[in-house]
Structures are given as structure tokens and as C-alpha cells.
Amino acid sequence: MSLSRPTILDVASRAGVSKSLVSLALSGSPKVSEASRARIERAARELGYRPNAAARSLAAKKSRTLGVLVLDLHNPVFAEILDGVQTEVRKQGFSTMLVSGGDDPARERDEIDTLLQFQIEGLVLISHRLGAESLRQVAGEIPTVTVTRDDSAIPGMDMVCNDDVAGARMAVDHLVSLGHRRIVCLSGGDNPVSHARAQGYREAMAEHGLSDDARIVAGGLTDTAGYRAATQALEYSPTALFVANDIAAMGAIAAVEESGRDVPRDISVIGYDGIRLAGLRSVNLTTVAQPLAELGRLAATRLLERLEEPDRDSHHDRVSSQLVVRGTTGSVTPVPTS
């Protein structure tokens, strides 16, 4: 193993110039002669020189690194948002440090702390479980953008999300247009996103004069949660289920099918998020699709803008989602009077 990596001084002496000039040359300064630049680059290449990010960040007082916290790596929705973030961030020459909160608030705090120790310049929160207090504190310490959650109440923080209330209404509208009335909502549990989606459901049901048919079953955002909630929902003999997210919807479908009913003939199911998996032909889930990569891209853009101009007003983007009709929803079939 190589004893120790070459430093800028090694490059300098090999190229026969000062360390300062090497620094200048490698950072692409225009005031370096072509001749020197060529020799320096050659020397660097020959030595396999790789700048020490720690030293750089210490001296420059900036790390050119953004931190990204993701709620949990298992739900593919986050991988898709992440794609958008990464693409944009790389394009602007920043690095990114990714950590996962593992769906646990305490660990989230912990990981953010680590991120801060690494002198990240900004933070992207791709969904999170932080309380308002923690969030406020984080936002006060470092430029932060939150994705997926409506945290618009926190000062100095940017936000990018879709309109969950409107999305949920689209879902209900779609079901109603297919003739459904007994539509049950399987909520995603006690978090703002799920609350908003349940709210949209309630509003849309009311608008269609179906308030009396509205039923919300407490569920969660995992497939097993969806399965359980659906089992429970069957007691209301619904003709359609609006499920808080795609993964839970997949669980719900399993429950419906196990009960001997067919999707969509007996019961229609619609999800939320628009993960790629939902488009898989054997899943073929109708859903309200968020532009996930776009959400990520936008978040990165907003954060980078704020780094340029730290004191600007908070920017709140609310992008619109889109109904994607696939095979799990269909017209309500008249019940045969057996």
C-alpha cells in the first residue's frame, strides 16, 4: 500500500513551481500560463494526486458538499426523488453526502448532526420525521430545503412538494366518475402528508355529496400496513379504495384478492406517488403520480439558489401531480341481485 498520498507540495516540486500555482492551476484560474498549467496537470496525473477534501474545506471555509437526508431507503419513492437531486447537484459541481434516517426521528437527528460536522453547506430533507422544533433549529443553522412535506410554516426554509390535497381529490374524482360511491380511504398514518391526502379525500367526497359514505381507516405507508387496513376496510363493503401510497396500495390489493374479490372487477384500488414499480405490468396500479425526479431536481435548484443568496425569502414550490389510470380501477359493476 502506498505510504501516504501525494500532496499539493509533491505536485509543485515535480512541476517545478510553487504550491500556490498548483492550487491556482487546478482550480482552473485563468491567470496561469499555458506552459505551467500543462506541466502541473501532467505532474498531478503522474503522481495520482487527489486533493484532500478535508484540507480544502478547512482552508476555503466551504465544502462544496450538500447533505441529503432520506426518510428511509426502502421505499422506492425516495430513490426516484434522489435521482433528480443528484443529477442537478452534480451538474453544479457539488458533492452530496447521503444518509438515511431509517424511519426513526432520533437517528435522523443524529445523522443530520454528522452531516453538519462535515461542514455541508446545505441540507435536503427528502421527507423526514422531525418535529417542528427540531426542524426550526436545523433550518436556523443551515440552508435547508424540504421535499415532499409541506413545511412552509418554518421560516427561512425552502420547500418543494406536490399538492396532496388536490392529488387526493383527483383520485376520488376519478373513482366517482367510474360510478363509485362507497370509497374507503386507507390513510397513511399520523404524518402531515397522510393527513393532507385524507383531507383531500374528505373534501372531494363532500363535494360529490358523498360525505355520508366517507370512511377513513387508519393505516400506514408500508405494504403490510396497507394489507391490514384493507382487511379492515372490507367490512364497509366498499367498491373502491383510495390508499395513501403505492406501496400500501400493493398490500391492499393482496388483501382484497385474498378475500376472494377481484381487482378491479369487485373493488377498484388507487394509490399515490407514481413509483416506477407501480407501472410494472404485473402490478399495473392506477395512481396519482408525482413528478418525483422533478421534485428532486427542483429541490436541488432551490437550495443552490439559496446558497448564492442566503437571505432571500422562502421559496415554496407546489408542483402538480397527475392521474395515471392503469388496470386497478374500473367502472363499478352492478351487484347481481344473486
Add this chain to the structure above:
Amino acid sequence: MSLSRPTILDVASRAGVSKSLVSLALSGSPKVSEASRARIERAARELGYRPNAAARSLAAKKSRTLGVLVLDLHNPVFAEILDGVQTEVRKQGFSTMLVSGGDDPARERDEIDTLLQFQIEGLVLISHRLGAESLRQVAGEIPTVTVTRDDSAIPGMDMVCNDDVAGARMAVDHLVSLGHRRIVCLSGGDNPVSHARAQGYREAMAEHGLSDDARIVAGGLTDTAGYRAATQALEYSPTALFVANDIAAMGAIAAVEESGRDVPRDISVIGYDGIRLAGLRSVNLTTVAQPLAELGRLAATRLLERLEEPDRDSHHDRVSSQLVVRGTTGSVTPVPTS
């Protein structure tokens, strides 16, 4: 926004001691009096002091950070391995920097480079697309452990993987025991893992005297690749498909069902990996399950061991996988002579 973060000097002066003592106290040295320690901790807390990782890593010449490269964040198999890695690494007080190669070798090199700039002390490769040359180079530069791929030929590198050949044989044995003979293999494309699985298929077929029935269709590791390969495989009118991984198997099932055939009545399908998703009731895929989290945990352990003892021999762990029979495989049904 706070102008600049408090440094160790701020803590020192507030606690009325020298910076050295603060350093000692915060790193938990036993030779600090209780009184001083208490005052220092109090001061640090009051100031919201957070050590600067860049400075620390520069001074200490070690970062206590491991790099983790994952092939691609979209396949859940990697999230599950990652869980194991993270748990173990955290337990040992290291941080982890996670990057995704986005399924692109050039970007992989790039990301590893970034990781190295951050002075990571070791590298975990959770599947990768690196050529032998690049790999050798990386391994020569930094302690590296590779997960999921059999890179045992690279000197100085540790390896943790399952036995893909044996796993594939288990799959075939299972199908044969159900009476299948016309078993087609949908390969995962041109990468070592897929080659090994195809190899196991071939061997098992030969052992059962079914060499003449052996057919391998070139596919890939995504659901669409599985779909396409399955469509093609149907020309051989198989009674069973052995698919290179779970995600592709899900695509294959879609193709089979679209062709009007039933899984498993007409065609049995078995996957490989054992992702959680495959256990989802609406998927219910029979598969060869690798102990994913265990793979990750073991990889982390091996890497940390090597950090202790850099010159030890390469360690190659080959953990065994397990057949998980679910609903997509069944006995071959005698073809009704219509």
C-alpha cells in the same frame, strides 16, 4: 443565521481551560479531572459546539468514515444490504458516506474518486460495474470489500457473497422436484453474478439429465428486461422459468400472464435475491433468498477488521442462500390433450 460556528477555542475560553484539554475531554480521555470535564461539556453544550470533521480528519490523519458505493438505489436489494452495513458501521463508531453509481461504470469511478478525496478509510462496494483493472487499482489504494460479486481474484480485497452457482441449482432442483423439465433460464445479462447463476442452472440441468432441455434467454436485471426475455422464452413452451433476479421475475410474470397463461398453473416462476417486496402477498414470489442484511453486516465487519490489521490475507465469505417457496411455483400439470 449564526455568523460562524463555535470552535474548540470558544469552548476552551468559556470553560477557562486550554484547547488541548477540551480536545482531550471531548474524546473521552481518562486523564481529565471530573471538574474540568464537567465544565467543558457544559460549555460545549451551551455553545452548541460541533467538532469540525474536516479539521479533525486533517489533524488526526484519519476520518473514521467509510465509503459505500451502491450499484443503483432503485433495486431494493441494495437498500436491504445497506441496512446491514449501516447498522454495523454505526455500532463501531464510524460514519458512512453513501454514493450511488447509477448503474454506470464511468460515474462509479467518479464517485469513488470523490469518496477518496474525503479521506475515507475503507470502501464497501455493494455490487459494481468496475472492470478488473479499475478494481485492482481501487483495492491497491484503499481497503476494500466487495459484496454480492465474486471478486476473489483481486489481491488484498475482501469479499462477501452468496454462492450463486449453488443457489441456481437449488432453484432448478426445486422445479425438477415439482416435475418440471422444460425449464428456461432468463439470464441477467453480461455480468459475473448472472453468469454464475446461469452456470448453476446449466449444471443442475445436466445433473438431472435435462441438458437437452436447457435453454438460456439473454435478459437483464430490471422488470422490463424480465418481461421481454419471458416473452421470448415462451416460444420454447416452457413449464417453468428460472429468472436471474426478483425484479426481473416480476416482469416475467407479467409477460406470462399477459400471454393468457396462469402462474403457477401453466408456468412456474422462480426468482433470486429474496427482496422483501417478493414476499408481498400480491407478488408472493418463490425465490432463492440471500441473507441480505447479513451480507451487509458481514461486509462491514470484514472491512473494519482489515482496518485494524491492514496486511492480513484476503477474507472470502460465501454465505448460503435459502429456497423460499411461495406461490409462483407449483407442480407441473399434465397437459390436457385438449
Add this chain to the structure above:
DNA sequence: CCCCTTTGTTGGAACGTTCCAATAATTATG
């Protein structure tokens, strides 16, 4: 009571960069 340990504590050098002010070399200007 002096010296020797032991226990706590400290200042300074080092880590590998960036950045700035200062200098050297070159070219343009009158």
C-alpha cells in the same frame, strides 16, 4: 523537607489546502 511519581494541564507544531499581498517577469505606452 526535598525529590520522585503521578495526575492534570498546556503551548506549539503539524495536517494539506486556499487566499492574499507582495514580487518577478513580461508587454504596452509615451
Add this chain to the structure above:
DNA sequence: CATAATTATTGGAACGTTCCAACAAAGGGG
């Protein structure tokens, strides 16, 4: 052809830590 302006290069300070050798203070043994 001297001087000014420009272009290229440099040494040194700084960044916030850790680590080491050195020192001060407090006990302990002769």
C-alpha cells in the same frame, strides 16, 4: 528607452483540529 500596466508567480498566514513534549500541582516515600 524608461516607466507604467499587465500578467504570472510566490511565500506566508490562516482554517480547526490532534498529538506530543513539556510543565505545574499534588501526593508519597525516604
